[in-house]
Amino acid sequence: MTQADFDFIQSLAYEETGIVLPARKKHMVYSRLSRRLRQLGLKNFSQYCLRVQNEPSELVSFVNALTTNLTAFFREGHHFEYLNEEVSPQWKKRRNKRIRVWSSACSTGEEPYSIAMTLAEHFSGAEWDLKILATDLDTNVLSKASKGLYAEESTTGLPQQYRSKYIQSNQAGIQIKQSIQKMIHFKQLNLLQNWPMTGPFDLIFCRNVLIYFDNETKAKIIAKFRKLLAPDGLLFIGHSETLTNISDEFDLIGQTMYQPLQGGHTKINTDKNKEKKLVMSY
Ligand SMILES: C[S@@+](CC[C@H](N)C(=O)[O-])C[C@H]1O[C@@H](n2cnc3c(N)ncnc32)[C@H](O)[C@@H]1O
Structure with a gap:
């Protein structure tokens, strides 16, 4: 993932979800989106950035991949x-x-x-x-x-x-x-x-x-x-x-x-x- 790819992902995530992805989360972003790249058969993140830019339906998967969903019954009791x-x-x-x-x-x-x-x-x-x-x-x-x-x-x-x-x-x-x-x-x-x-x-x-x-x-x-x-x-x-x-x-x-x-x-x-x-x- 190049710096330009990460910058693009960072600003798209912020625009779409409000989620701030600081540089220290680069590894997390890499591992969550890598799965998506594999599913789509894409070779690199630049290809993925183009895909998400041009296909509105991919935006849904992009957002779903980047959200952190940890929760539990009666959490914070x-x-x-x-x-x-x-x-x-x-x-x-x-x-x-x-x-x-x-x-x-x-x-x-x-x-x-x-x-x-x-x-x-x-x-x-x-x-x-x-x-x-x-x-x-x-x-x-x-x-x-x-x-x-x-x-x-x-x-x-x-x-x-x-x-x-x-x-x-x-x-x-x-x-x-x-x-x-x-x-x-x-x-x-x-x-x-x-x-x-x-x-x-x-x-x-x-x-x-x-x-x-x-x-x-x-x-x-x-x-x-x-x-x-x-x-x-x-x-x-x-x-x-x-x-x-x-x-x-x-x-x-x-x-x-x-x-x-x-x-x-x-x-x-x-x-x-x-x-x-x-x-x-x-
Ligand atoms: C860590 S979970 C918290 C779940 C639950 N509220 C709890 O405390 O156990 C955060 C949730 O916020 C959702 N989320 C993130 N950005 C959001 C947004 N812009 N609008 C609505 N939900 C969002 C995520 O999809 C995720 O499911």
Whole structure:
């Protein structure tokens, strides 16, 4: 891979996905795209760069190859504990029975399924209108996510009480039950492009994707989340991410958990969150 090839790949990835590929990731880029070169029978990266430039369909494979899709059931468990122990009891008290959640970089689906299992414990009654939107840029991961079929080994993080209720084992591995699958709508969405949703969302998960973006891109996305969130909505981000120096429109209410900041908006107390009060005011 020549420097010119890498420069081209770097700028195309940034333009299409917002993903920043510094020079130290050259080796990773090389190994991920080499597979694609072999599949296409191309001799070198210059040929591949020409192909991706001239064939819009190759752009999809290019993007899919460059995304990092690491995820797990109940990853960063404190978010699910908070959802279960603090947020859901508050939501239960509200008059408005509409709950909207968005998992905005859902990868292969473990994150939205974990959200669905957590919320199913509280909101399975017919009076609740609960929907989870799960989106990602990568079409391959979405195809896996929508099947809800995983290897047995991937379920280590799944709490036993959910496992027995919401999972079926079969020869191919484990299958998420229909009752959970039907709570989620999987759709392709590039966080950099237009979002067709109007909101408001009660909760947005945007975990472990902001790290791949520069501050300008992060700030744009976070400002759009702010507009789509209900006044007392919540934004959960990944363990190595922060909104410090990105947005001053949010209050930190717990570890990597944020709520829109607004004058006069009262945040009610929860047992775990005494110093920063969380309100679910519906
Ligand atoms: C490391 S995974 C995180 C999965 C999950 N949120 C979690 O924390 O376990 C990052 C995901 O972000 C997606 N992604 C990267 N750039 C994106 C973009 N511009 N728009 C939407 N999704 C993107 C990738 O395809 C990948 O599936």
